[in-house]
Amino acid sequence: MVKIQLGTSIMGANELLARKNRAVFSEHDLLVANLMSSPGSGKTTILERTIESLKERLSIGVIEGDLYTDQDARRIEGKGVPVVQINTEGACHLDAGMVGRAYQQLVGHELDIVFIENVGNLVCPAEFDLGEDFKTVVISTTEGNDKPLKYPLIFCQATAILVNKIDLLPFTDFCLDKFKDDVASLNPAARVFQVSGRTGEGIEKWCDWLVGEVQRKRKESHRK
């Protein structure tokens, strides 16, 4: 009897493609960040602010993941950086194959950093390695501070966590201390940034950290 474990083989294929992406990104001296969050946490607004702040210092590209529309890609395009739209046609996450194909459209731009904006979903995207250097979770104060314990996988995987809509904190019951304690219990190494996509608060600190990560990856790869 032959048993075909479909789940395993699909994830295995994704792992292979993620490894391939990772090799290509390293060859191109490129830092790649995978941005994940619930719908409406403000990923696109943060990305707009990040581009404004970083574009004099780094050469930036963006891969936009959405179920159907290209609204977000058009917003990013307005910031004057190359952007590739992936429409998943209903699929709830990006996978490494989609990202690999999308990245081919960015080759030749001599980029320092590529942001991948994943589909708005706090569950499924966490299960797919895209070959990125690190994962970032955006969570907004209006979503409540209980999210790390309710969606542990995504918070465990994040290198950086952006607490967005910090300007709305006084109007919510979000407890920053409880949030930070819960993150620390799951993932003590995660960096937590408090930001506001709307006012720009905290964006510089996040961008300085990104510049540091680009430099760190360069140094490490030149050492090899």
Add this chain to the structure above:
Amino acid sequence: MVKIQLGTSIMGANELLARKNRAVFSEHDLLVANLMSSPGSGKTTILERTIESLKERLSIGVIEGDLYTDQDARRIEGKGVPVVQINTEGACHLDAGMVGRAYQQLVGHELDIVFIENVGNLVCPAEFDLGEDFKTVVISTTEGNDKPLKYPLIFCQATAILVNKIDLLPFTDFCLDKFKDDVASLNPAARVFQVSGRTGEGIEKWCDWLVGEVQRKRKESHRK
């Protein structure tokens, strides 16, 4: 050659179980509402308010879906109604089999209405019929008004749409008119309720509608 279309057979099995649930719910003269939203839209807070408002008028049960924790179920239990927790252990949606098994724990309570709080996810839960009478989407003003066009399936399926955190509207860029226009373009029959789980605004109107739906289902089933 035998081709096994796994995707189809899984959905087929869910459809069969959903049909079975629907027959049991009808036999028990029960209205069942499936509540779906992004993480942090405020489903549980709305449910607490709804129970407070309805429990003198209707006998209520709740099925709580979460990846791992039972925080929400404990909150609902505090309102004095029977609640069954489903932990999906990482799965991104509820299915009809899970709901059917959970409902067995509620049999004997002589309920008028059961609320199913789905996993926080605006994509995957929309693909699974649970045997419910209708689906409700909760969306909060802080998530932005672009969600219907970005997540069309779930908005197409909703009989009722609750725009929550209406008290935070003045602090956001959410455009109610654009939101309603987009909903109308996808799903003109959907009822839109503006509510605040925090202040209680709009909850009565939503609850009156629910009482009407319970009565309507009873009349229809007695006519048969």
